[in-house]
Amino acid sequence: xxxxxxxxxxxxxxxxxxxxxxxxxxxxxxxxxxxxxxxxxxxxxxxxxxxxxxxxxxxxxxxxxxxxxxxxxxxxxxxxxxxxxxxxxxxxxxxxxxxxxxxxxxxxxxxxxxxxxxxxxxxxxxxxxxxxxxxxxxxxxxxxxxxxxxxxxxxxxxxxxxxxxxxxxxxxxxxxxxxxxxxxxxxxxxxxxxxxxxxxxxxxxxxxxxxxxxxxxxxxxxxxxxxxxxxxxxxxxxxxxxxxxxxxxxxxxxxxxxxxxxxxxxxxxxxxxxxxxxxxxxxxxxxxxxxxxxxxxxxxxxxxxxxxxxxxxxxxxxxxxxxxxxxxxxxxxxxxxxxxxxxxxxxxxxxxxxxxxxxxxxxxxxxxxxxxxxxxxxxxxxxxxxxxxxxxxxxxxxxxxxxxxxxxxxxxxxxxxxxxxxxxxxxxxxxxxxxxxxxxxxxxxxxxxxxxxxxxxxxxxxxxxxxxxxxxxxxxxxxxxxxxxxxxxxxxxxxxxxxxxxxxxxxxxxxxxxxxxxxxxxxxx
Numbered sequence: 371x372x373x374x375x376x377x378x379x380x381x382x383x384x385x386x387x388x389x390x391x392x393x394x395x396x397x398x399x400x401x402x403x404x405x406x407x408x409x410x411x412x413x414x415x416x417x418x419x420x421x422x423x424x425x426x427x428x429x430x431x432x433x434x435x436x437x438x439x440x441x442x443x444x445x446x447x448x449x450x451x452x453x454x455x456x457x458x459x460x461x462x463x464x465x466x467x468x469x470x471x472x473x474x475x476x477x478x479x480x481x482x483x484x485x486x487x488x489x490x491x492x493x494x495x496x497x498x499x500x501x502x503x504x505x506x507x508x509x510x511x512x513x514x515x516x517x518x519x520x521x522x523x524x525x526x527x528x529x530x531x532x533x534x535x536x537x538x539x540x541x542x543x544x545x546x547x548x549x550x551x552x553x554x555x556x557x558x559x560x561x562x563x564x565x566x567x568x569x570x571x572x573x574x575x576x577x578x579x580x581x582x583x584x585x586x587x588x589x590x591x592x593x594x595x596x597x598x599x600x601x602x603x604x605x606x607x608x609x610x611x612x613x614x615x616x617x618x619x620x621x622x623x624x625x626x627x628x629x630x631x632x633x634x635x636x637x638x639x640x641x642x643x644x645x646x647x648x649x650x651x652x653x654x655x656x657x658x659x660x661x662x663x664x665x666x667x668x669x670x671x672x673x674x675x676x677x678x679x680x681x682x683x684x685x686x687x688x689x690x691x692x693x694x695x696x697x698x699x700x701x702x703x704x705x706x707x708x709x710x711x712x713x714x715x716x717x718x719x720x721x722x723x724x725x726x727x728x729x730x731x732x733x734x735x736x737x738x739x740x741x742x743x744x745x746x747x748x749x750x751x752x753x754x755x756x757x758x759x760x761x762x763x764x765x766x767x768x769x770x771x772x773x774x775x776x777x778x779x780x781x782x783x784x785x786x787x788x789x790x791x792x793x794x795x796x797x798x799x800x801x802x803x804x805x806x807x808x809x810x811x812x813x814x815x816x817x818x819x820x821x822x823x824x825x826x827x828x829x830x831x832x833x834x835x836x837x838x839x840x841x842x843x844x845x846x847x848x849x850x851x852x853x854x855x856x857x858x859x860x861x862x863x864x865x866x867x868x869x870x871x872x873x874x875x876x877x878x879x880x881x882x883x884x885x886x887x888x889x890x891x892x893x894x895x
Contacts, residue, residue, distance in 0.1 A: 432549020445518020485517025751852030
């Protein structure tokens with residue numbers, strides 16, 4: 371059936387009965403928007419369905435798959451790896467944003483949320499009670515949903531200490547392909563509550579990072595902890611990538627950093643401008659207070675005053691660290707440990723960026739376009755520390771190989787970095803290029819923001835070149851043993867996978883989804 375006459379499809383009337391006429395979207399514009407992620411669109415689905423309860427979600431999934439229609443779940447829509455891009459027109463895009471109920475259990479220290487709750491909504495509800503989840507959201511948390519992060523995998527807030535989004539999960543309720551609901555963790559036990567993840571084999575892990583290939587996350591129960599009252603931060607400038615990477619590695623191994631991120635010269639120039647006098651004095655005072663004695667404190671201040679501004683002006687690499695403490699003394703001691711670890715590799719500079727991030731962790735999603743209105747797409751890999759330099763050298767060689775094409779086509783690159791726990795270094799290359807906006811950008815971003823940005827004509831050659839470079843970078847990541855979050859349909863998950871591991875995953879997929887209708891194409895399954 372062609373996209374023009376989808377309203378005559380017999381399933382549409384039944385979907386309207388199930389969720390109401392306002393929540394089955396069939397216009398060409400709606401179907402295009404909901405099937406387009408930050409980067410691109412694939413197939414246009416039959417309809418967009420917006421269930422308002424878990425029962426409605428289960429009914430819609432069972433109804434569709436019985437008719438041979440695929441299910442493609444969509445959270446907040448801020449991803450870039452084709453995760454919710456349909457691969458067939460015979461599919462439904464499931465917009466989960468109406469599934470936004472929360473239940474906080476302070477006594478048992480867990481929260482259960484429906485899959486469409488955003489990280490920002492959950493954070494605000496918990497903050498009122500002095501609580502939070504260990505991992506508490508990506509930078510895109512104003513839009514990103516908890517269900518989306520469980521399907522795709524997320525890092526940012528809290529992941530330096532507590533790992534990625536999946537590590538905060540206690541239990542889940544999953545809608546399977548036939549419309550039935552599977553419970554995991556302690557929820558699956560007799561008289562079960564959601565207070566513990568492990569009771570025999572950990573089935574929750576099967577559904578984290580699956581991009582909906584195994585089932586649709588309906589409800590997620592996450593561990594709670596007290597929100598620590600004191601946050602402190604420090605920023606460092608580095609003369610080279612190697613210095614920054616060594617400093618971030620050393621800090622990660624202290625086990626003291628709650629949040630961290632590094633910036634390459636291009637992004638640092640955008641983020642880290644000149645600071646005003648008050649900000650510089652505040653940073654200097656913070657450095658002095660964490661010194662072990664007055665002489666050491668004065669030495670640090672002189673070093674910072676002499677070298678700090680020159681690093682900013684030269685726009686070298688930088689890294690930014692946030693610690694959280696039970697009280698001021700606790701936070702100071704953690705930050706002092708970070709400083710001792712990083713100082714051999716760089717020079718402390720005013721901590722403007724982490725101060726801003728700490729005050730506004732969930733930022734408007736303006737960065738999904740370049741600073742001059744360019745198209746934007748990142749990719750990433752999580753590397754062992756021992757492999758970071760090898761990958762960086764390969765990426766540098768690739769940039770040299772493509773330099774002439776990038777200059778001719780006005781393609782620019784940048785990069786961000788973060789450490790995850792004490793074992794992982796996330797390297798995120800980013801590309802910008804001049805190209806037309808999509809309907810996605812027009813509907814996703816505020817009109818007043820778009821109004822001040824330049825617009826560009828079609829640039830298919832640059833688009834093709836960006837994808838060629840992304841493919842080469844994915845191969846470079848694979849050669850260094852990198853792994854990925856947000857696998858979607860973009861990263862070659864099954865390529866080179868251990869044969870027994872691959873066979874088991876395919877068998878599980880066949881058991882849970884025999885018709886291969888749950889987000890076809892995800893994980894290469």
